[in-house]
Amino acid sequence: MSELGRFQDAFVTALAGRTAAPITAWLPDDADQPPGLAVYRNTIAKGCVDALAANFPTVASLVGDDWFRAAAALFAAEHPPASAALAAYGEAFPDWLSRFPPADDLPYLPAMAQMDRLWTTALFAPEAEPLAAEAFALAPDVLAAARPRLHPSLAFAGFDSGLPGLWLAAREPEPGEMVLADDPQGVLIVRPHDTVRSRLLDRAGFAFLTAARDGASLGAAITAAAETDPAADLAALFAALIADGVFSGLDLGDPT
Structure with a gap:
C-alpha cells in the first residue's frame, strides 16, 4: 500500500475512533490532538444525520426534529457510513430503533422506519421497463x-x-x-x-x-x-x- 493509502486508512480510523493516535506518525511533534479532526468529525456527523432525516422522513415527522436528530446522531456514531455516498444510508436504522430505549413507548416506530427504508430502496433500484x-x-x-x-x-x-x-x-x-x-x-x-x-x-x-x-x-x-x-x-x-x-x-x- 502507498504512503497516501496508509494515511487515508489511518485518518478514517482516527475519525471513527475519535482519537488522533492512528495518525500521530504524520503529525508534528506538538500536535497531539489537531483541532481539524473535530471539524471533520462534526461535518461527517451532520452529513449522516441529514442523510437519515432525508431517508426516514416519516419517522422524523412522527417524533419531531429534536428527538430524531438526537437519535440519528447516536445511530451514526455506532454505524458510520461504509461509503462516501449517503443517498441510501441507514440500512440498519429500523432494527436499531427496535433496540433504542427512548423508542420503547413508540412501538410502531421500527415499522415506520422499515417502510421508509423500502421506499428509499425502491427509489435507487435499477431501471427496468414494466410489462404492459x-x-x-x-x-x-x-x-x-x-x-x-x-x-x-x-x-x-x-x-x-x-x-x-x-x-x-x-x-x-x-x-x-x-x-x-x-x-x-x-x-x-x-x-x-x-x-x-x-x-x-x-x-x-x-x-x-x-x-x-x-x-x-x-x-x-x-x-x-x-x-x-x-x-x-x-x-x-x-x-x-x-x-x-x-x-x-x-x-x-x-x-x-
Missing part, C-alpha cells in the same frame, strides 16, 4: 405456466396491524387524523418509471407477490392468493398489479 397488459395476452395454459419476473424496484411487506395505513397517512403533505387499524395490512412500493408509488396491499396480493418472488408460476401464485383469501377478486388483483408496474419480464414455461 398486452404481454399477458397468452393462451390460458401458457399464461398459467409462465413465471413472472418482478420489477427490480418492487418492495412489499406485511404487518399484523394497520401500520402501512398509518405510514401512508403520515407521508401525506398535510396528514389528517391518523388511526392505527387492528386488521393486518400490507404495503406495496414500486418505481416503474420516474416516481415511487406506494399503496396498501391486501392479503391475497401479498400471497401472490410472495409466491412470485419465490419463483412460482403465475398459476401457482394465483392459487396461493385464492387460498389465502377465497373471496378475493383475482382478476382485479392481477390487473391492479399490472397497472402498478410490478412485472418486468415473463419467462414462458411448458404448459404440459
Whole structure:
C-alpha cells in the first residue's frame, strides 16, 4: 500500500475512533490532538444525520426534529457510513430503533422506519421497463405456466396491524387524523418509471407477490392468493398489479 493509502486508512480510523493516535506518525511533534479532526468529525456527523432525516422522513415527522436528530446522531456514531455516498444510508436504522430505549413507548416506530427504508430502496433500484397488459395476452395454459419476473424496484411487506395505513397517512403533505387499524395490512412500493408509488396491499396480493418472488408460476401464485383469501377478486388483483408496474419480464414455461 502507498504512503497516501496508509494515511487515508489511518485518518478514517482516527475519525471513527475519535482519537488522533492512528495518525500521530504524520503529525508534528506538538500536535497531539489537531483541532481539524473535530471539524471533520462534526461535518461527517451532520452529513449522516441529514442523510437519515432525508431517508426516514416519516419517522422524523412522527417524533419531531429534536428527538430524531438526537437519535440519528447516536445511530451514526455506532454505524458510520461504509461509503462516501449517503443517498441510501441507514440500512440498519429500523432494527436499531427496535433496540433504542427512548423508542420503547413508540412501538410502531421500527415499522415506520422499515417502510421508509423500502421506499428509499425502491427509489435507487435499477431501471427496468414494466410489462404492459398486452404481454399477458397468452393462451390460458401458457399464461398459467409462465413465471413472472418482478420489477427490480418492487418492495412489499406485511404487518399484523394497520401500520402501512398509518405510514401512508403520515407521508401525506398535510396528514389528517391518523388511526392505527387492528386488521393486518400490507404495503406495496414500486418505481416503474420516474416516481415511487406506494399503496396498501391486501392479503391475497401479498400471497401472490410472495409466491412470485419465490419463483412460482403465475398459476401457482394465483392459487396461493385464492387460498389465502377465497373471496378475493383475482382478476382485479392481477390487473391492479399490472397497472402498478410490478412485472418486468415473463419467462414462458411448458404448459404440459
